Amino acid sequence: MTTIDGVTLRRILDSRGNETIEAEILTASGGYGRACAPSGASTGIYEAKVRPCREAIADAQTRLIPELIDLDSQDQRGFDEILHIVDATDDLSGIGANIAVALSLANAKAAASAMNMELFQFLGGAFVDQTPLPLGNVIGGGAHAVGATDIQEFLIVPTGAGNASEAVFTNALVHKTVKSILVARGKGCGKGDEGAWAPHISDAEAFEIVAEAVNKVQDETGIEVRMGLDVAASEMWNADLERYVYKNAKRTTEEQIAYIAELVDQYNLVYVEDPIQEEDFAGFAMLTEEVTGRDTLICGDDLFVTNVERLEEGIALEAGNCVLIKPNQIGTLTDTFETIRLACDYGYETVMSHRSGETTDTTIAHLGTAFGCCFLKCGIVGGERIAKLNELIRIEEHF
Numbered sequence: 001m002t003t004i005d006g007v008t009l010r011r012i013l014d015s016r017g018n019e020t021i022e023a024e025i026l027t028a029s030g031g032y033g034r035a036c037a038p039s040g041a042s043t044g045i046y047e048a049k050v051r052p053c054r055e056a057i058a059d060a061q062t063r064l065i066p067e068l069i070d071l072d073s074q075d076q077r078g079f080d081e082i083l084h085i086v087d088a089t090d091d092l093s094g095i096g097a098n099i100a101v102a103l104s105l106a107n108a109k110a111a112a113s114a115m116n117m118e119l120f121q122f123l124g125g126a127f128v129d130q131t132p133l134p135l136g137n138v139i140g141g142g143a144h145a146v147g148a149t150d151i152q153e154f155l156i157v158p159t160g161a162g163n164a165s166e167a168v169f170t171n172a173l174v175h176k177t178v179k180s181i182l183v184a185r186g187k188g189c190g191k192g193d194e195g196a197w198a199p200h201i202s203d204a205e206a207f208e209i210v211a212e213a214v215n216k217v218q219d220e221t222g223i224e225v226r227m228g229l230d231v232a233a234s235e236m237w238n239a240d241l242e243r244y245v246y247k248n249a250k251r252t253t254e255e256q257i258a259y260i261a262e263l264v265d266q267y268n269l270v271y272v273e274d275p276i277q278e279e280d281f282a283g284f285a286m287l288t289e290e291v292t293g294r295d296t297l298i299c300g301d302d303l304f305v306t307n308v309e310r311l312e313e314g315i316a317l318e319a320g321n322c323v324l325i326k327p328n329q330i331g332t333l334t335d336t337f338e339t340i341r342l343a344c345d346y347g348y349e350t351v352m353s354h355r356s357g358e359t360t361d362t363t364i365a366h367l368g369t370a371f372g373c374c375f376l377k378c379g380i381v382g383g384e385r386i387a388k389l390n391e392l393i394r395i396e397e398h399f
């Protein structure tokens with residue numbers, strides 16, 4: 001009944017105007033799943049590797065799709081194992097990580113559909129009763145907006161929200177409030193790749209503006225909102241200089257750790273992603289120790305790349321206390337799940353995440369819910385971002 005009957009791959013457009021892969025899977029009983037691969041701009045060097053779409057689709061048609069027909073879509077591990085066998089590399093460059101992630105997620109959705117279940121129910125079981133809180137960027141720069149802030153993302157999360165709907169609208173209100181403060185300061189501007197405002201201001205001014213917006217919204221709504229960051233420090237790291245290079249400063253690793261710890265204190269940050277570059281587990285560990293006793297998540301994105309081996313290394317060194325989960329960094333749902341399971345076993349929090357290049361695919365809202373992630377990082381506005389946020393609101397109606 002849940003046997004795979006048909007597999008389609010096509011080249012579609014993403015939110016940055018680039019090509020990406022969409023996969024569709026049909027089962028014999030009429031189960032149907034569709035999923036799309038997202039793509040990053042500030043990609044980690046240890047991420048699984050994509051292939052150009054046309055070439056990857058042609059290759060999959062000859063040597064991968066025939067191997068998938070007649071598999072049982074309910075056997076996700078078996079499905080993902082075939083992807084790895086046909087790929088025959090360590091980084092999915094054989095079939096392409098974009099092909100792998102689209103197929104792997106489409107398969108889970110086809111299986112859920114064949115069982116007449118929502119994806120979060122199929123993957124999470126009967127006791128899932130909570131969605132993650134949305135974590136979104138209100139101001140951004142770095143690799144996502146030229147000429148804007150050095151720090152890639154100034155994030156907010158409505159920690160006091162009572163439900164997904166309240167949370168989503170609270171974030172939107174902060175986003176709008178940031179705009180009015182920018183305009184009042186004569187710094188009105190456009191948006192970056194993920195829908196965050198991209199003003200030509202210093203990081204210090206961005207902190208000031210976001211803090212002001214957060215306070216205003218908290219006063220207005222009575223809902224607590226906390227600030228966070230994605231520093232994307234690998235993008236700033238200059239290995240020759242051995243410094244983090246900002247527009248107006250160059251920081252050694254020790255100075256970077258002290259700077260971030262100070263920001264955590266000053267702005268009561270609940271979340272700091274990639275404060276240290278992707279090769280430096282020891283630097284991550286030092287910062288994690290520095291913030292012990294606070295409720296701040298020190299999250300590895302480029303550091304862990306959703307990879308079990310890299311997370312194991314981090315756990316051994318006590319580097320960070322949180323892992324960012326991006327299915328396309330590792331390429332299959334099984335591998336994504338294994339990373340989350342390892343994180344949970346060792347008390348690391350998990351945050352399910354979008355990429356800067358996205359489609360209207362909503363799968364990560366289901367994965368974040370099914371796997372008990374504390375946050376869903378997916379922006380605040382823009383069609384491809386609200387697709388996921390609105391899906392959280394729909395998911396919540398099932399509880």
Ligand SMILES: O=C(O)[C@@H](CO)OP(=O)(O)O
Binds near residue numbers: 153
């Ligand atoms: O750095 C990140 O966390 C992401 C998403 O916000 O960006 P990108 O997809 O460009 O890696």
Ligand SMILES: [Mg+2]
Binds near residue numbers: 232273274302
């Ligand atoms: Mg990141």
